[in-house]
Structures are given as C-alpha cells and as structure tokens.
Amino acid sequence: MALGATLQSIPLFAHLREEDVNRISRFARDRSYPKNSVIVFEEDPGDSLYVVMSGQVKVVLIGEDGREVILSTPSKGDFFGEMSLIDDQPRSAHVIAMEDSQLLVLRREDFHQCLSEMPGIAIGLLRAMCKRLRQADNKIGGLVLLDVPGRVARLLLELADENDGEHITKRITHHLIAQMIGSSRETVSRTMRSLVDRGLIEVSRSKIGLCDREALETAAGRDTMGPAQRFHYDGKHDRRRRGNAPPQ
Numbered sequence: 001m002a003l004g005a006t007l008q009s010i011p012l013f014a015h016l017r018e019e020d021v022n023r024i025s026r027f028a029r030d031r032s033y034p035k036n037s038v039i040v041f042e043e044d045p046g047d048s049l050y051v052v053m054s055g056q057v058k059v060v061l062i063g064e065d066g067r068e069v070i071l072s073t074p075s076k077g078d079f080f081g082e083m084s085l086i087d088d089q090p091r092s093a094h095v096i097a098m099e100d101s102q103l104l105v106l107r108r109e110d111f112h113q114c115l116s117e118m119p120g121i122a123i124g125l126l127r128a129m130c131k132r133l134r135q136a137d138n139k140i141g142g143l144v145l146l147d148v149p150g151r152v153a154r155l156l157l158e159l160a161d162e163n164d165g166e167h168i169t170k171r172i173t174h175h176l177i178a179q180m181i182g183s184s185r186e187t188v189s190r191t192m193r194s195l196v197d198r199g200l201i202e203v204s205r206s207k208i209g210l211c212d213r214e215a216l217e218t219a220a221g222r223d224t225m226g227p228a229q230r231f232h233y234d235g236k237h238d239r240r241r242r243g244n245a246p247p248q
C-alpha cells in the first residue's frame with residue numbers, strides 16, 4: 001500500500017484530505033528500532049513525533065531503584081512524542097521498543113506546520129488525547145479502588161477485548177503484567193495461579209483463555225447492574241446516579 005493510503009488508515013490522520021496526507025508522507029522519515037532500544041529518553045528535549053507503523057513500544061517511567069511502571073504500550077497506528085512538541089516541556093517518559101519496530105518520524109517544525117495548516121490533525125490529536133486521559137483515569141481508579149486480583153482481572157479483560165473478547169494471544173509475561181498494574185511479579189504469579197484454580201482463566205503456551213468473563217468483570221469492579229438498580233442512590237455510590245434521578 002502507498003504510504004499516503006497507509007497514513008489515512010491511522011486515526012491521527014484519518015480526518016485529513018488526501019492531498020494533506022500525501023504532503024505528510026513527503027515530510028515523514030522511516031526509522032527502524034531494534035527490540036529494547038530507547039527511542040525517547042525522559043527529560044530530553046522533544047524534537048520529533050513518532051507514529052508506530054509496525055511492532056510495539058512501551059511508554060515507561062523508571063524509578064531510581066530501576067523499577068518500571070508502564071503507562072501505555074502503543075502499537076500499529078498509535079503515535080507518541082507529541083506532548084513536548086505541544087507544550088515545549090522535556091519528554092514526560094521514556095519510550096522503549098518492546099519488539100523490533102518500524103516508526104514514522106515527523107520533525108518538530110514539520111509537525112507544527114501540519115498543525116497550523118491542517119485542522120484535521122488537531123481533531124485526531126484531541127480524540128487520541130481524550131482516549132489517553134480516559135485510560136489514565138481508568139488506571140488511577142484501578143490503583144486506588146481495586147486490589148491486585150481486580151487489577152489483573154481488568155487488564156486481562158482489556159487485552160482480550162483487543163482480540164476476540166475471549167482469548168489473549170499477545171505474549172505477556174507476569175513481569176510485564178506487574179509493570180502494567182503497579183504490582184510485583186510474585187504477586188501477579190500468585191494471582192494468576194488462583195484465577196486458574198478457580199476456573200476463571202486457562203493458560204496455555206500460546207494464549208490465555210477467559211473461561212468466566214462475568215466473574216472477571218465482577219472482580220474488575222465493572223458495573224454489571226441493570227438499569228433498574230442504576231437509579232438507586234444510597235449516598236455512597238454516587239456513580240450509580242444517572243440523569244435527573246433524585247437522591248433518596
């Protein structure tokens with residue numbers, strides 16, 4: 001597929017006219033990053049925006065003791081590196097290749113020129129940033145409101161939903177899960193064993209199957225109430241109040 005057509009299938013550029021997408025494809029440069037290479041260093045000045053064309057990267061914060069918290073794992077069609085181009089602050093996190101990855105790189109000047117001349121980019125950018133804020137809200141909620149089994153259950157549901165809703169085929173280690181939910185590898189291994197023993201999931205070499213979605217959703221604190229209960233307000237669970245239903 002020509003680069004212009006590929007770019008149009010990426011949400012950031014989806015609202016652009018064909019001629020604008022073709023212009024971007026002339027600005028942009030292709031770069032390959034081998035697995036484990038650091039693409040962006042936290043605190044560096046930002047000079048480029050990156051779009052993932054293939055492979056997968058992780059956006060990560062690394063503590064003084066070397067512990068990592070994974071904020072996000074952008075893959076094909078996702079972009080990163082826009083924050084420091086927009087607010088002129090240093091890079092907010094490291095970005096590291098989790099697999100050999102092919103990226104499209106747009107330099108700061110070209111990105112700014114595109115932004116001023118192509119309003120469609122701003123729409124794509126705002127949508128993507130809203131999505132990220134929702135994911136960050138979800139993560140903060142999970143860290144504060146859920147125990148580790150709840151956080152593991154929520155992550156497994158999210159990963160399965162990226163696939164067919166019932167299986168996770170992406171290779172994911174207990175260590176990686178721990179870094180994604182803010183826990184330790186040992187605790188995650190214990191939790192996964194317990195989920196298998198209770199028949200909620202099954203784990204094979206190549207995939208994880210969700211055997212009991214309902215139980216996982218309950219553990220993950222997802223709202224499984226029907227509409228009748230939604231309007232009941234008990235003073236503690238404000239989130240169940242909808243529309244003009246009066247508090248009781």
Ligand code: CMP
Pocket residue numbers: 040046059071072079080081082083084085090091092093094095132136
């Ligand atoms: P920038 O700060 O330029 O460099 C690091 C990039 O990581 C940042 O831009 C964003 O593109 C990305 N990033 C930072 N925080 C998050 C987050 N919470 N979720 C997804 N991506 C993020």
